[in-house]
Amino acid sequence: MKDMSSVTNYLDMDNKELFNIYSQDKSNKEVRDILIERNLYLVNILAKKYINKGVEFEDLYQVGSLALIYAIERYDMSKGYEFSSFATPTIIGEIKKYFRDKVWTMRVPRRVQELNKKVNEAKLLLEQQNKKKPKVKEIAEYIGCREEEVLEALEASYGYQPVSLDSPINGDSEDTEVTLIDKIGGQEDSFSNIEYKDFIEKFVNK
Structure with missing residues (x-):
């Protein structure tokens, strides 16, 4: 068990020194906890990008925090890149996975979920380019799929966030x-x- 003086010494170290220690001893919980605390700002920044999309910020923050721990466990500083560069796609990936697997109120096939994302991105881009809402045919041509698939993806979007009958x-x-x-x-x-x-x-x- 580490004494308080050793923990104080850890607090005086920078992230590189801490990761070097943790890479040699994964059982060092004091170092891991300090690394988690110092890098939670990443979770806060990234989770805020996904608020107002049908999920509470606290849930996103929790998912992102778990992803941060995964990133700390897997980070290899010998590869030469900064921890923030490694952790960011890991955190975003877990948040997006949470949206795909947990948020949809009806079970929608993963293929349709992925297509729905492409359709929404295409709608936004085409509307910005043409200054008007795109037609289904235009979206289908842009994505490279059939119109029926676009319609299926649009219909499935109602399973993402239900609409109240009192709306x-x-x-x-x-x-x-x-x-x-x-x-x-x-x-x-x-x-x-x-x-x-x-x-x-x-x-x-x-």
Whole structure:
């Protein structure tokens, strides 16, 4: 067990010195914890890039923190690159994987999820280039797939983030608030009454 003086000495070291010690002794938890604490700023910066996309920041921060630990465990300073350069794609990769595997409210095939991402990127790029919303045909040509696949990806996007039935939508008048549930048809009892009436008339006239 390390005494407090050794921990204090670790705190006075820079990251390179700490990684050199940790690479030789992976059981040194004091050094690992210091490295984690010093590099959590990376998780904070990268996780903030994905907020407001249907996931709480705390969840993203937790996923990113675990990814940071993986990066610290695998980092090889002898390769010559900075730790931040190594850890960044690891953290981003885990966050994106979390979105793919956990966030979708319906089970959507990975192929469709990946295509949905390409479709959204193409929509944004084409809209910026042409100053108008692209058509399905234009998106399909840009990505290099069939229009049916684009439509499938767009439809699957509803499984990514559900929409509340109480969500307001554009109504016929600006003064009238219309929700999604107002646009959903309900059961029409008069149709059943017509069927019953027709049945009774045929039965009586026999």
